[in-house]
Amino acid sequence: MLGLKLFHTTKSGMTEVRPHLAEVEADVQGLVEAHMEALLGVTFLASEYSTGPVHGGRIDSLGLDENGSPVIIEYKRGVDSGVINQGLFYLSWLMDHRAEFERLVRDRLGVTAAAQVLWSGPRLICVAGDFTRYDVHAVREHRRSIDLVRYRLFGSDLFGLETVASVSSRLPVSRCVRRQAAGPGGGGQSMALVELAQAVDESLLGLGDGVNCVQRKMYRAYQRLRNFACVCTPQRTKLLVYLKVDPKQVDLVPGFTRDVTGLGHHGTGDLEVQLRTLRDVERVQELFRMSYAAA
Template identity: 35%
Template sequence: MPIFKDTFGALKKLNTLPLDKEKSLQKLVEDNLMEVLELHFLATEYATTFGGRIDTLAVDINGAPVIIEYKRNKNESVINQALSYLKWLKAQKPEFFQMLMITHLGQAVADSIKLDWNNPRVICIAESYSKFDVDTVEVVPLRIELFKYRYYEQGIFGLESLTVPEAISHAPPVSIDVVTQKPLSSVALLREKGTSAIRALFDALQEQIINLDEGVEEKATSFYVAYRAAKNFAEVHIGKNQLKIHLRPIDYDDPKNRVDKIPDGYNWTMDRRVYLDSAVDIEYVMSLIEQSYKNVL
């Protein structure tokens, strides 16, 4: 979509500018990898034994290995090239990647990330894509994500996701509801951790979070229910007697001082935390969640 600058009530459309070369795009993203994609940078131009070099090698906050390839212009080979590198990566041993994490992130950070070797991601970043690219991503059963970038005058950079990655394969086992004989979703499995009162509290909170915007996505992991727009903005851990909600690392308007900061040693991106155990506090906690949500827009 076009970007406009508000100058004393007058909107001026910002023009897009070409990047002088592909390496400029790569360096800009690599230097800001955690900010734009929530990834830990591992290596640039990583040489493979299959021939060729991976533009960027990274690991996401959930421990999945990530291959990133860049193209300044429309290029139908960008996905094929990335998939070739993925084939090479999957032929390696997990210990190889674990050592990369230790070497480039340090032992402490590497130890805080549980390597998810079975769910690697491929991210392609380009100015535009062909219909062939989009169709390929839709039918290939792999975690391939397409991002379209725009660079505007006045140093404005935009990154738009064109695809929604598939759920990772190690989701908790499916259970059966003994009454309906229907499989329970992963969210339902996590929900069962709470008492009936906490389940009702989660249901009320879930409805309000999803109603923040039609683009809000809900995804269950092994430990929590994540809500995201461009990035995660809330992660709800369901306990027996309370909900623990992790939020983004910003300064909150929090007159009741309900938000606490997780110690830096944990190296968590979502390092703010608030607890909810009563319906009386839903409105206040939602005001904090909404602040976290606005941080990712």
């Protein structure tokens, strides 16, 4: 983003819209909290959440991501090397206060959401004006799920986010694939479906850096900041993949792609893709790229 130049077109020519930082940190926090789901794929739960008199802190924002993972978001107006350590400090507190967090989820989102909180991969998202190379190195040395996100304001009504680094603490993807291919009942699937699942996995991971895998009981999610693909537990003869692609932008092919907007299904995304052979994995590559670009 720092190398990106943005221009406003007018009848008389082009005017550059120069990037700038917020006046104060609270402006960034307020903007993200008001549009957290659209910007980060996270449901907002609480702002300036007190960790109590003993711990003596306030978490900038608490949320729950698309897969049920708890999320802590910390903000800095500019560059601040302390944001990662501060966030990790709060993340440790969160892991020691799971019941308190689940009560918060229950009060805000209901009993079902609270029962499905995924504690295997709580996340820390740091939103700041910039990060140093030491920050990027530091997150890669940790075993926690951490996203470093750079922001910029353009003019009076444009807001940009750029993922600088993303590290996952979750189950290694190769184990994700083997576990999912075995099915929830452990009965196993055909070798052809296992190979198909592995080919899909390689394709999704190969789209770019910072792709993380989250394993839930009925689906495996691939995400950057947000989910861009969800691969469901293999059925008898096919894999169902849900993508964050607008079905109206796709020429739907019966038996291959389907608009599931408003229909209940596991995972996230409005475009369903049915994969039966390795050739189908080749056919779906452009849709994979579209969904990745939108995440």
